Each structure stands twice: as structure tokens, then as C-alpha cells.
Amino acid sequence: MATPIYEFAQIPRVDPAAKARARARRVRDAGQAPTVGVIYNPRSHRNLGADFDCGVCPHVHIAQPRERGQLPQALTEFAAKGIDLLVINGGDGTVRDVLTCGQAIFGDDWPAIAVLPKGKTNALTIDLGVPEDWGLQDAIEALDHGTRVYRRPITVARAEEPGSRVAGFILGAGAFTKSIQAGQSAHRLGAFNSMVVGVTGIWALLQSLFAGRGNAWRKGARMAIGLGTADAPMEHSGHGDPAMRQLLFASTLEKLPAGIKPFGALKNGLKLVAVDQIPRRTTALVPLVLMGKMKDGLRERGIHQVAATQFSLSIDDQFILDGEAFPPGDYRIEQGPELAFVAP
Incomplete structure (x- = not known):
């Protein structure tokens, strides 16, 4: 999910006047397993050649988008399922792509997010206090028994295209x-x-x-x-x-x-x-x-x-x-919505 230059024409447009799609919501009973959506980047540094454990629980849904264009569909399906936890399995670049594509889908109503440090750089997980060996099962358990760390990503938009934004840290x-x-x-x-x-x-x-x-x-x-x-x-x-x-x-x-x-x-x-x-x-x-x-x-x-x-x-x-080059020009840098990240 990476190219040398991120062309702003390819970024999903976010109309400030339009509302994000409603995320399906459900109330979990005590002891009920959470519904989890996993974005798994097979190209991330620590994922190369590694099989992902898909049998953690029946409520875990895994998407392996090979390119950015496939991310919106995967996130839309997760939103329709009413996921309680969005797990990003990859490095800082994967986080950037998921947050960018998720803006038009979740808006200000994101599920809790967990990040597994599987990339070459994992600055976000260092900030969150997530250990290098943190796995999917650890993240799921932390949803109910861990802590929450709240952060707002940076959003970057061309001055002439305020409806197209990239999100990162x-x-x-x-x-x-x-x-x-x-x-x-x-x-x-x-x-x-x-x-x-x-x-x-x-x-x-x-x-x-x-x-x-x-x-x-x-x-x-x-x-x-x-x-x-x-x-x-x-x-x-x-x-x-x-x-x-x-x-x-x-x-x-x-x-x-x-x-x-x-x-x-x-x-x-x-x-x-x-x-x-x-x-x-x-x-x-x-x-x-x-x-x-x-x-x-x-x-x-x-x-x-x-x-x-x-x-x-x-x-x-x-x-x-977040590790990717953007072309010269005029930009507006702001803060995105406050997100709740799951940590140990």
C-alpha cells in the first residue's frame, strides 16, 4: 500500500458538508466477544512471509488490501458489521493509509483502534506504549482490560483542494x-x-x-x-x-x-x-x-x-x-478527530 509519491488526486474526497456513513452499533452483553476488523498489510516489514492467525475468534474479520484503492471497501464492510475494534497490522505508513481512507467512512465516529507494530517504523506504537511483541489476541484483550490513549492525527490538504485530506502523525x-x-x-x-x-x-x-x-x-x-x-x-x-x-x-x-x-x-x-x-x-x-x-x-x-x-x-x-514524500505546493495542516487507541 505504498508508492513513491502520494498523488492528491487519488485521495478519497471528504466533503465537509456531508456526513460520514453511519456506523452500525450494537450493545455487547457481558462476556460477549467483541467484533473486530483487522487491516493486515502483508507487505509490512515484520509481516513478510508470516501467516496471520485467523482463528482467534469467529468475530474477527480480516482484510488484506493490496493497494490503497481497496481500503475504503474493506473499511466500509467493517463499519457495516459494527466493529468494536479496528486493528491495524502494519507500520506508520499503513496507519496513515487507513486513517486517510477511513475519514469518509467513520468521520468523527471511529471505533476503538489498536495498532500492531509490524512496520519498519512504528512511531505511533512507541507513543502508545505498545510492546514490540504485541499481537492480535493482546489487542483484543486490551479492548476491555487495557487502557485508552487519545490522539488526534495531523490532516494535510492542498490549499486549493480542502476536501482531499491525508491523515498521519x-x-x-x-x-x-x-x-x-x-x-x-x-x-x-x-x-x-x-x-x-x-x-x-x-x-x-x-x-x-x-x-x-x-x-x-x-x-x-x-x-x-x-x-x-x-x-x-x-x-x-x-x-x-x-x-x-x-x-x-x-x-x-x-x-x-x-x-x-x-x-x-x-x-x-x-x-x-x-x-x-x-x-x-x-x-x-x-x-x-x-x-x-x-x-x-x-x-x-x-x-x-x-x-x-x-x-x-x-x-x-x-x-x-509518515515516511512518504509529497510534492511541493501550498497546504493547510490541521488536526483530525480525537481517536481512542487501545494500549496495554
């Missing part, structure tokens, strides 16, 4: 795009999840410390960021070209891989950090910022940590949402 641009490319090399070397963050982080730091201003890691991308409904321009420190940002990173997650804290003390909701074309002296301090050890004077140094209800992004380079 981690957005980045500039040097972040280069990091994702480096991360693919790290995957080939056997590094995944938090290890990828460490490997690519060290490489990005070295590039920024020793490369010239024209190097892609330090140059970043030309972008304009407008905060809130008023599109208030994000301030600039004056370091480097004011039309450029070395890096942009945004997320609604509260705990990130490798324990990094790019947003400082900001925790809830939509958060973003933008880095100007900072000098090498400030670059050397970035590890302290990521560990939360340095908090004062960051804006003056060119590191901007902001919480926003929404923001606009005009960018002349690709940006990344």
Missing part, C-alpha cells in the same frame, strides 16, 4: 526529508525504530557541522509557515536566508522514538519545530535541545518550538508525512 521537511532518505539506507543495514533515529540523527548532525551552507542538510527548503487561522507568519531569527528553513518537524504524538524532545516542554496537540539556517555553533547544541537539556534562548538561536491549532505551509520542495 509525523510531518517533516527540509533536512527531515534528507533524514528519511538516509533512514532507508539504515533500514537496509538492519536498523529500525529508535535505532534509525539514532543513526540518521548522528549522520545529520555530522553533515550540518562540517558541510558548507550549500549542502542540502544545511540549506533546507524554501518555505513560508503561517500559524493559526490568521496565518500569522512564523518569526525568523535572522540567521541565514529568511525565506529558507533548514528543517520543519510537526507531530501530535507526545513520546517520540529514542526519547527525543524536539518540542521542548510542549506536549499536547499539534506541535511544530522550525529551524532556521543556523550556524555551526548552534548546530553543536542540537543534541542538548533534543534531550530537553537546553530551553532558553532557542528562538534567538534560530530554533522555534510552537504549538498551533493549525498552520499553512507553502514549500518549493517535497515534504514527508
Whole structure:
């Protein structure tokens, strides 16, 4: 369920004036098994060559869509069955695709969601506190006996096509795009999840410390960021070209891989950090910022940590949402509906 570039013309259109299809509802009796719908991505890293246990209980319905176009039908069937739990068996990219295609089906009335960490990257499950060996039966048991973690995904829409939206949890641009490319090399070397963050982080730091201003890691991308409904321009420190940002990173997650804290003390909701074309002296301090050890004077140094209800992004380079590249253009980034995720 992945292609190199996600074409916005292919995204299911969501008419803001239209209501999502009503999800069938039922009241479970005490001790009655829940109805479970499973989106199983056979191409996910940890699913390759593995058989899925379909005999957990008769109320488990499994769909194995081979491409994005098959997801809406699978989710529509789950909604008609009145599922109590939607299980996403795959990595962050599979989560992005399911949440994107599910918008027109569930709207603001989603069932509880469980995510099994089966991809190359599983940032969402790290935030949820889901162990790497979590299985389907664990998720089903957690529906009644586990905890709930509430998160709102990021939604991204072209400015000229507000009815077409993609949903995910981690957005980045500039040097972040280069990091994702480096991360693919790290995957080939056997590094995944938090290890990828460490490997690519060290490489990005070295590039920024020793490369010239024209190097892609330090140059970043030309972008304009407008905060809130008023599109208030994000301030600039004056370091480097004011039309450029070395890096942009945004997320609604509260705990990130490798324990990094790019947003400082900001925790809830939509958060973003933008880095100007900072000098090498400030670059050397970035590890302290990521560990939360340095908090004062960051804006003056060119590191901007902001919480926003929404923001606009005009960018002349690709940006990344949950591991996939999107084309340059003008976009509106907001928060989607609050979702209830099942955790141990």
C-alpha cells in the first residue's frame, strides 16, 4: 500500500458538508466477544512471509488490501458489521493509509483502534506504549482490560483542494526529508525504530557541522509557515536566508522514538519545530535541545518550538508525512478527530 509519491488526486474526497456513513452499533452483553476488523498489510516489514492467525475468534474479520484503492471497501464492510475494534497490522505508513481512507467512512465516529507494530517504523506504537511483541489476541484483550490513549492525527490538504485530506502523525521537511532518505539506507543495514533515529540523527548532525551552507542538510527548503487561522507568519531569527528553513518537524504524538524532545516542554496537540539556517555553533547544541537539556534562548538561536491549532505551509520542495514524500505546493495542516487507541 505504498508508492513513491502520494498523488492528491487519488485521495478519497471528504466533503465537509456531508456526513460520514453511519456506523452500525450494537450493545455487547457481558462476556460477549467483541467484533473486530483487522487491516493486515502483508507487505509490512515484520509481516513478510508470516501467516496471520485467523482463528482467534469467529468475530474477527480480516482484510488484506493490496493497494490503497481497496481500503475504503474493506473499511466500509467493517463499519457495516459494527466493529468494536479496528486493528491495524502494519507500520506508520499503513496507519496513515487507513486513517486517510477511513475519514469518509467513520468521520468523527471511529471505533476503538489498536495498532500492531509490524512496520519498519512504528512511531505511533512507541507513543502508545505498545510492546514490540504485541499481537492480535493482546489487542483484543486490551479492548476491555487495557487502557485508552487519545490522539488526534495531523490532516494535510492542498490549499486549493480542502476536501482531499491525508491523515498521519509525523510531518517533516527540509533536512527531515534528507533524514528519511538516509533512514532507508539504515533500514537496509538492519536498523529500525529508535535505532534509525539514532543513526540518521548522528549522520545529520555530522553533515550540518562540517558541510558548507550549500549542502542540502544545511540549506533546507524554501518555505513560508503561517500559524493559526490568521496565518500569522512564523518569526525568523535572522540567521541565514529568511525565506529558507533548514528543517520543519510537526507531530501530535507526545513520546517520540529514542526519547527525543524536539518540542521542548510542549506536549499536547499539534506541535511544530522550525529551524532556521543556523550556524555551526548552534548546530553543536542540537543534541542538548533534543534531550530537553537546553530551553532558553532557542528562538534567538534560530530554533522555534510552537504549538498551533493549525498552520499553512507553502514549500518549493517535497515534504514527508509518515515516511512518504509529497510534492511541493501550498497546504493547510490541521488536526483530525480525537481517536481512542487501545494500549496495554
